[in-house]
Amino acid sequence: MSPPGADTVLVRHGDLNTKSNTVKRYMVDVLCENLEALLADRSIPGDVERKWNRPLIHTTEDAVEEATDAATDAFGVVSASPALTVSTEKERIIEALTEAARECYDGGAFAVDARRANKDVPYSSEDLAREGGDAVWAAVEDEFEPEVDLDDPDVTFGVEVRDECTYVYLEKRPGPGGLPLGSQEPAVALVSGGIDSPVAAYEIMKRGSPIVPAYVDLGDYGGIDHEARAMETVRLLSEYAPNFDMDVYRIPGGETVDLLVREMDKGRMLSLRRFFYRAAETLAERVDAHGIVTGEAVGQKSSQTLQNLGVTSRAADLPIHRPLLTRDKQDIVAQAREIGTFTDSTIDAGCNRVTPDRVETNARLEPLLAHEPDDLLERAEEAAKNATLVAP
Template sequence: MEVSTRYPHVIIVRLAPEILLKAPATSKKFQKLLRSNMNEGLERSGINFEIIGHQGRIQVHTDNQEKALDVLSRTFGVATFSPIDKIIDGGLEAHKEAAVELYKDLVQDKSFAVRIKRLGQRKKFTSVEMERQVGGCLRPFAKKVDLDNPDVMIKADVAGDLAYFYTRKINGPGGFPIGIQGNAITLISGGFDSVVAAWYLMKRGAMNDFVFCNLAGAAYERMVVEITKVLCDRWGAGTRPKLYCIDFEDVINDLRAHTRPDWWQVILKRQMYRAGCEIAKRIGADALVTGEALGQVSSQTLSNLNTIDEVSDIPVLRPLIGFDKEQIIRDARIIGTDKLSEKIPEYCALNKRRPAVKSGRKTIETEEKHMNFDILTQAVEGARIYDMFDVTDEDVAQHSVFIEEIPKNAIIIDCQPESLYDNWHVAGAKNYTAGKLMNNLRDLQKTQPYVLYCPFGTQSAVLAERMQKAGYEAYSYKGGIKQLKRIYPNGAETDDD
């Protein structure tokens, strides 16, 4: 007969094999933490549930199966999970009757196979015997039995006289429960790399706090806060991550004034490492995590990484060191941050002409002697701290910079490169690249509002914010060019229209 449960849905959760291979005491500790993380994730989803341990697995009983499945798909330490179609008590005969009732329509005109897994010590029949008998009852309703590549796979976990029937086996993220490996600081920029690097540390059981060295103002900061919030909301159950936002404007100005352009990229990274290490010291983090991949940019050659590492007094972990960009972007899609990260401009390239790809520690130390390190200390002291689970949508809203309608008296500024401006632009828009706009800012009048746009609305947001600080009424068009094109019924509007 069907077993009655408190909630209408039951999900069987299987632990990652690495957890089960640990020594008994260690495995027990890992499983306890996994259940705690699952509990927190399910609670935050706003559903009713109960977690029960059973035969070396975990059962989730809930009133909302879809939300529970979504949480489990993002809980590290979960290998696979299966929503249960029905739980049947009464032994083999009851199991056979239930299988026919459940699956006779599903297997019609299809090939099928039955797989039974016996759990516990009470085993009246072998798995093979049960598979043959249950399969034999279903055979008259199906096209054929196919043990190698069936259209339908029917499975059951059997413990004593109880059978848990299911057809879906969904992959979880695997890894270890977050919190089992201590704490790390991730240097996060909002781009693909640093987010994916943090995710891999989380997958191996490390808690993450984040340090963001802001090179481009409040609009950029809000973008990074939003990306970090998505990462933590989706994957950080069981943690209480914080984001430390450090204004690097004065640090960069000092660097530019007192060091050679050849070394700017390397020295900037060293300053970021120093900032990260200082925050790590304050919160007791054990390692510094970066998204660097070997050879991806000039500062990520072996020579430069060796020079940069010198300033860190804790281990530097680089989960992506051997990855290529395509693989990193694929992982970002899994994480759910790819659409946000692709809008982040490249701000770290201080010297785009000929940055050094080789460096020596003594050379850089000599170069840095001209710098004022009190500026970095003050920047770290003034860090803004966000508790990521307390961040609201209002905190990352960009009302002061972004605008969705263009005022009639606004001057429209197109921030694309000239070649792209020639290809498409809004009628009447003036073309200013970022450098040209800031160099000619004094030539612009402050008597009218300005609306800036760029491909994604991100670089224009930074420029609009700088104009606001200089006393202009300036905005970035929300959604960028893609959104602008939608408001014209006949497509792109150009000066030739």
């Protein structure tokens, strides 16, 4: 909801405020670059300005809603508000609140949240909030009986008085939070045709790490539909990061999957995951990434018990990051829907077709090594070296 004449987006960040001044300046610069890229990618008119410790997007009234939506897709943004820019004169602020009330306030309890960074103005925040509240009340009392609730209002009229101007807004639209994308080192993200891995990739991006997407081609156990789903989820993730390369490394794994199905029964899925991890680690060395990201969660599948995760993780020396480790499936599905990566889950996942009748939930490394192909990890390294780039 925008006040009449809104022409600016106030962008707020959170974790950046915990950093040293030097690091914070760097991260705000990265955030501004990402905001500019999102606006350009979506053909939204607007100029990004770094101002009083937070970015501003100067745009038009027609585009302010789209610009706000773009801002709330930027990693590192806690919230954003479409706002009207007026002078610091109290009379002009009161006029803006009156007009906003007449146009946008049609019932429920309200509050005026006034903040004053410019201490040179001849009024206090309390004065402005009180007089602003009176103005809102007077603007609508002929239409309905307004109600004031300072603790839990239905509508909050926000006012921020700064050095040169004042911003009036009606909502704080939530963003993803986290850190600006590109402020941390990249990681290889293993993506599949399932629900979990793109959400895990999104979560690591949210902490500032660009991803290098990698898809393991399972041959006959994957198929065109499975790969198409993986590519589509990466394409959707790339909309949050238009200034980052999101081409997918396709790692050939069909021959190895066939081998595991023929030669292994118990522990087969664990050896397949060991293949994934070593391939991802080899790719990470190739692209100078600093970790591996997966969508695993404790106990979600038989291969994801704590014991099994410990065994499979030993196939790689790089850290394996699992952002969804303690998440419930329904929460992951809800987030997949929210970020747009949820797709038809009735399509069989390739690794499900590899699963043997008898699953291993409490593996030990030595017995597993005795049953898996001796050259499994060498196969993984070779497959990663032969990986090809595919545009999502």
